[in-house]
Amino acid sequence: MTGTMHHTTEIVVRGYHHDSYGHVNHARFLELLEEARWRLFEDRIGSGALRKDESPVVVVNVNIDYKVPAKLYDTLVIDTGLESIGNTSAVFRQRITIKESGAEAVDAKVTFVAVDPKSGKPIPVGGKLRELLDGLR
Amino acid sequence: MTGTMHHTTEIVVRGYHHDSYGHVNHARFLELLEEARWRLFEDRIGSGALRKDESPVVVVNVNIDYKVPAKLYDTLVIDTGLESIGNTSAVFRQRITIKESGAEAVDAKVTFVAVDPKSGKPIPVGGKLRELLDGLR
Amino acid sequence: MTGTMHHTTEIVVRGYHHDSYGHVNHARFLELLEEARWRLFEDRIGSGALRKDESPVVVVNVNIDYKVPAKLYDTLVIDTGLESIGNTSAVFRQRITIKESGAEAVDAKVTFVAVDPKSGKPIPVGGKLRELLDGLR
Amino acid sequence: MTGTMHHTTEIVVRGYHHDSYGHVNHARFLELLEEARWRLFEDRIGSGALRKDESPVVVVNVNIDYKVPAKLYDTLVIDTGLESIGNTSAVFRQRITIKESGAEAVDAKVTFVAVDPKSGKPIPVGGKLRELLDGLR
Numbered sequence: 001m002t003g004t005m006h007h008t009t010e011i012v013v014r015g016y017h018h019d020s021y022g023h024v025n026h027a028r029f030l031e032l033l034e035e036a037r038w039r040l041f042e043d044r045i046g047s048g049a050l051r052k053d054e055s056p057v058v059v060v061n062v063n064i065d066y067k068v069p070a071k072l073y074d075t076l077v078i079d080t081g082l083e084s085i086g087n088t089s090a091v092f093r094q095r096i097t098i099k100e101s102g103a104e105a106v107d108a109k110v111t112f113v114a115v116d117p118k119s120g121k122p123i124p125v126g127g128k129l130r131e132l133l134d135g136l137r
Numbered sequence: 138m139t140g141t142m143h144h145t146t147e148i149v150v151r152g153y154h155h156d157s158y159g160h161v162n163h164a165r166f167l168e169l170l171e172e173a174r175w176r177l178f179e180d181r182i183g184s185g186a187l188r189k190d191e192s193p194v195v196v197v198n199v200n201i202d203y204k205v206p207a208k209l210y211d212t213l214v215i216d217t218g219l220e221s222i223g224n225t226s227a228v229f230r231q232r233i234t235i236k237e238s239g240a241e242a243v244d245a246k247v248t249f250v251a252v253d254p255k256s257g258k259p260i261p262v263g264g265k266l267r268e269l270l271d272g273l274r
Numbered sequence: 275m276t277g278t279m280h281h282t283t284e285i286v287v288r289g290y291h292h293d294s295y296g297h298v299n300h301a302r303f304l305e306l307l308e309e310a311r312w313r314l315f316e317d318r319i320g321s322g323a324l325r326k327d328e329s330p331v332v333v334v335n336v337n338i339d340y341k342v343p344a345k346l347y348d349t350l351v352i353d354t355g356l357e358s359i360g361n362t363s364a365v366f367r368q369r370i371t372i373k374e375s376g377a378e379a380v381d382a383k384v385t386f387v388a389v390d391p392k393s394g395k396p397i398p399v400g401g402k403l404r405e406l407l408d409g410l411r
Numbered sequence: 412m413t414g415t416m417h418h419t420t421e422i423v424v425r426g427y428h429h430d431s432y433g434h435v436n437h438a439r440f441l442e443l444l445e446e447a448r449w450r451l452f453e454d455r456i457g458s459g460a461l462r463k464d465e466s467p468v469v470v471v472n473v474n475i476d477y478k479v480p481a482k483l484y485d486t487l488v489i490d491t492g493l494e495s496i497g498n499t500s501a502v503f504r505q506r507i508t509i510k511e512s513g514a515e516a517v518d519a520k521v522t523f524v525a526v527d528p529k530s531g532k533p534i535p536v537g538g539k540l541r542e543l544l545d546g547l548r
Contacts, residue, residue: 018156
């Protein structure tokens with residue numbers, strides 16, 4: 001993530017994050033990563049800016065490695081960086097480390113595209129959206 | 138639930154319904170009850186009718202007893218009945234029985250009000266909505 | 275909640291808390307209330323104390339009023355107090371206020387019973403558990 | 412998925428599957444895919460067989476493309492096939508098609524490893540587990 005301005009946030013594992021295996025469910029991790037991205041936007045751009053943004057972005061790919069299970073009371077340190085911005089897409093890389101053990105639990109890439117608010121078709125990342133994303137680098 | 142036309146549906150407990158206690162999480166049960174109500178509407182009214190309905194309803198109260206924990210592979214039998222329709226509200230009663238043991242796991246009352254689609258304020262249950270609800274009795 | 279030592283925590287509404295109605299889903303609120311209780315335990319008792327506790331508690335009733343919808347970017351102020359401790363049960367009262375408008379969104383009572391870790395049957399709230407709960411008043 | 416015995420199941424999109432974007436949330440899709448895999452196991456192996464299996468498997472990677480948003484009342488047709496079985500891992504491929512439009516909404520690969528129930532370390536896919544997985548091809 002060289003050249004990227006990292007954002008770090010913490011979430012403590014609760015009982016409701018678990019499944020019957022006794023660790024955080026693999027789908028729940030995507031919610032925790034989404035929460036970290038909302039916090040990044042909030043901290044760096046402000047929710048007001050987002051609110052006015054008229055170029056919605058949608059997730060088109062998630063590629064996520066689960067390395068070590070996360071257990072009750074673990075503190076998850078979620079590191080988020082904007083890895084790249086292309087013509088129509090942007091890729092966030094997010095890593096989750098367990099604070100207590102230092103072990104890496106999750107390593108994920110989440111790819112977004114900008115879409116036309118009416119047609120829902122991908123459009124170039126431009127104007128205000130590009131400006132906002134550049135502010136995250 | 139005398140006088141009510143019951144609707145019954147089944148959902149099998151999966152690992153992702155659980156929490157760290159090893160049984161279905163108490164919040165998840167509200168989703169399972171919501172799923173049962175969607176199926177009731179689908180079976181009795183048809184999703185097309187719902188789609189055209191311009192009188193949205195919102196949940197204003199849930200009063201739910203958790204009696205016996207639900208475990209992995211249990212088949213939940215969810216019985217839903219429209220208990221009453223008032224001037225501005227309607228009450229559904231939903232009971233969940235565990236098929237294998239016959240034990241009652243959940244007994245809930247879910248109260249809805251009709252709201253004005255613009256103001257969000259409660260309005261009398263009338264017109265098409267009352268017609269639809271009457272069809273559930 | 276006279277006589278109760280309140281605990282207050284904040285959660286910002288994100289897109290994934292919503293449902294198709296454009297506001298926080300009624301089942302999701304139970305998760306947000308659960309999160310607030312975990313934070314209460316963490317802040318007042320410490321997760322270490324909980325970890326060693328051998329008297330599990332389970333939710334037996336939730337009675338929740340939904341008063342005003344919560345929307346994207348709203349800051350939810352969740353106030354939690356231990357309302358009463360009985361022989362076998364304890365009742366938490368939790369209120370959610372929307373910080374920006376001051377409106378009360380949710381008012382809930384959540385009743386727990388202590389259960390025997392082996393049989394799962396309700397047992398008197400005693401020993402270490404009563405001590406912990408007394409520490410929350 | 413040549414050579415694979417497909418399993419197909421249907422799930423109708425409900426309001427609680429959505430997020431503030433007005434379509435099924437990207438994390439929720441992982442739950443829907445998990446539900447489809449549980450149904451596959453149930454239909455092909457029987458839950459009794461799974462219950463006795465002493466070789467747990469855990470998800471180590473999900474690579475998922477989101478192609479077309481899924482909306483309220485869409486019927487999701489989830490096709491699941493066991494794509495490959497390696498020495499320590501197995502890969503399921505799952506595709507979701509929207510019944511009404513025929514559009515492909517999701518294309519995912521989900522990789523599992525067998526782990527030692529005590530250490531949690533990956534172990535060869537052998538014995539009863541390999542037998543069960545072979546039964547899915």
